Amino acid sequence: MRRQVVLFGDSITEQSFRQGGWGAALANAYSRKADVVLRGYGGYNTKWALFLLHHIFPPDSARPPIATTIFFGANDAALSGRTSERQHVPIEDYKQNLRKIVLHLKECSPTMQIVLITPPPVCEEGRHAYAKSLYGENAMKFPERTNEVTGQYASACVETAKEIGVFSVDLWSKMQETDGWQKKFLSDGLHLTPDGNAIVYQEVIKIFNEAGLSADNMPLDFPHHSEIDAKNPEGAFQQKCF
């Protein structure tokens, strides 16, 4: 059976197969080598993600994924007392939930490569402009997320990854290294533009390569067409498939 790479996360994962999306780019890179499986849940935080964990990653699976990205935090970091309060998860709970997710995956497969991805930075102006485009003057006056608080969740995510010995992508920091990240990488102050998606793709592929999952080093599932002898095609297929 084909090996699987699972993308587990919130809307930024759910949207990762849109035009220019990082999930689609991964699926393209692993074409004929591994299936990239989309498990993105818009609006979800780590607390709600826990309810899905045993369904998406059954403990007794005969073929657990070879790698999983875990990409939550943008909703956990929504501020208490503001319009997105219902999505808020206290930072210590966020860390604990990430730990639970990773430990479950490790139980499913001790060899699975796990990558925690921090939430991207937040552009508060971009969020406000987006809210105004939806609700006009009724748009929230106070931000429902701030870049500062999301940064604390990003640090918590990186720390947790270190503590439990898995990979992490510090997307929050990485994106802010580029001038104009607010519009270059974010479409509405939170979700990703194609350029923002490209950063996620590059960072995840870099880690997969480090982790021994380079697509270039994986065998093709079946012969490359140039290896097939038109007069005796059976030859190439006998060698590779049977």
Add this chain to the structure above:
Amino acid sequence: MRRQVVLFGDSITEQSFRQGGWGAALANAYSRKADVVLRGYGGYNTKWALFLLHHIFPPDSARPPIATTIFFGANDAALSGRTSERQHVPIEDYKQNLRKIVLHLKECSPTMQIVLITPPPVCEEGRHAYAKSLYGENAMKFPERTNEVTGQYASACVETAKEIGVFSVDLWSKMQETDGWQKKFLSDGLHLTPDGNAIVYQEVIKIFNEAGLSADNMPLDFPHHSEIDAKNPEGAFQQKCF
């Protein structure tokens, strides 16, 4: 287990998760509803595809795909006696091979929705310009594919679909309804631009909708985040998952 839609074909399928690709667009449309599985084999014709058939679609699978697109013919239609001769498959064999593929899938699952897609039209000038960009003055003088012959394969594909009672997309005809299809839809006279990918996506989605596989009518796998009561999240998950 999640339902699957398999995309089985040649390079035009293999490249369908590139930027603007029709496969990625399908995966996005069926997010949280069905997994779109990429089985594209660059350079393959229907004769070689037969060697993969029982591996990709094992007859005893407990969960066969709910739908499969079969998208071959661009290589079968390569001309005998020209530079891509090794990929050529006589038109009667092409029909017979398509039939074998469909009959095998019907055996795997009598309820599977099957869509045959014809090869796209060929722009001979575009192919020649592409060959010159690779080989300069050594580029082939005679086309390795012509639009006319590819059109015969497209008709054969549509006929075969009718004879065995499965859906088809006549991509060859559909694309040529638009002025300037040669550059608008084809990047090198044969493979698809993002606009060309959009046509494939639209035509396939139209058929899936007709066939009762509209993503809009399929249930979400887990509760939408707006249905989750932040104070009692268990409620939403008990109802949907357990």
